[in-house]
Amino acid sequence: MSRTLSARIRERIALAGGWVRFDRYMEFVLNEPGLGYYSAGSAKFGAEGDFVTAPELGSFLARAIATQFSGMLGSFANPAIVEVGAGNGTLAAQLLDALAELGSEAVRYLILEPSAELRDRQRAELRRFGSRVRWLDRLPEQPIEGLILANEVVDALPVVRFVKRGGATVPLGVRCRAGRFEWAEGREDADLSEAVTSLESMLGERLPDGYRSEVRLVLRGWINGLAAALARGAVLLVDYGGVRREYYHRERRDGTLICHYRHRAHDDPFFLPGLQDLSAWVDFSACADAARDAGLAVAGFTTQGLYLVESAADATEPVSLDPRTASAFRTLVLPGEMGERFKLLLLTKAIVPPRLPGRDLRSRL
Secondary structure (H helix, E strand, O other), X not given: OHHHHHHHHHHHHHHOOOOEEHHHHHHHHHHOOOOOOOOOOOOOEOOOOOXXXXXXXXXXXXXXXXXXXXHHHHOOOOOEEEEEOOOOOHHHHHHHHHHHHOOOOOOEEEEEOOOHHHHHHHHHHHHHHHHHEEEEOOOOOOOEEEEEEEEOOHHHOOOEEEXXXXXXXXXXXXXXXXXXXXXXXXXXXXXXXXXXXXXXXXXXXXXXXOOEEEEOOOHHHHHHHHHHOEEEEEEEEEEEEEXXXXXXXXXXXXXOOEEEEOOEEEOOOOOOOOOOEEEOOEEHHHHHHHHHHOOOEEEEXXXXXXXXXXXXXXXXXXXXXXHHHHHHHHHHHOOOOOOOOEEEEEEEEOOXXXXXXXXXXXXXX
């Protein structure tokens, strides 16, 4: 499979004149139908896959989300949750169970999942919920009242890599030499240069010569789409990353691109194309800026650790944790594990926002 995908990418690079920008390569290896990482049949999540997400460690996140938003959902006549990129369907199942316990069984659950292979896994996982769950090919044309949820989705949106050369912004892309993919610089790109110039203006300084990083040029359009699909309610983004001044710190001179294969992280995006995950940090400042421009209010920002600890403390019926479950909870909340790296950004539209548990960190955005 990796060989077939590599051959297809080599053909596309040749047709493009011998070089493609990195975001195109990232799109190929992640989403090429039938061959890309998220489209093929290999295990991706959990112990059998390449990395672990919060739902694989227990229902803590789902229960916290259900508790936070059940009141808001109950205030709507026809409430819905749209989950963008639902993985194996684990979070969806946990959320539907938690909402049922809270008496919110009338909520429709809509899943936007471009991968046919993942849709099949989700259908198997969610079969017991019957017609309450439906799959979408695109965001709803009729805006919903409810919650749009994206857990570890933004980090997989393609990024444009760049390097600073003599004050200019030069795109980094991919070429093929002797049958192998390798990094190569391209010609100056107007959209990329404008984006990095704007970034430097917000940082209040120029990035140093030789500095490498990335930007998500698709982010603004992606968030515009979420905003357009929401009549009233909230958008919750859960992902790993930081704010702008952390992301583009002068000492982080090679960006945040990371690859995962069999629970090992490395920095070679050309290793086994289609069989490993590629992602990069989320710039939550950029998310917040795009959200405001799209007519959404930035209603909360905190770390996963703070969110889950306060949610657990506020639970009306504290759960007694066995050693294994307690270990999973520590992984989710400790700063040295997932607790500090993962953040939650709450965006709202036309509602009084439900409070986001955890310390309010919006001033850092």
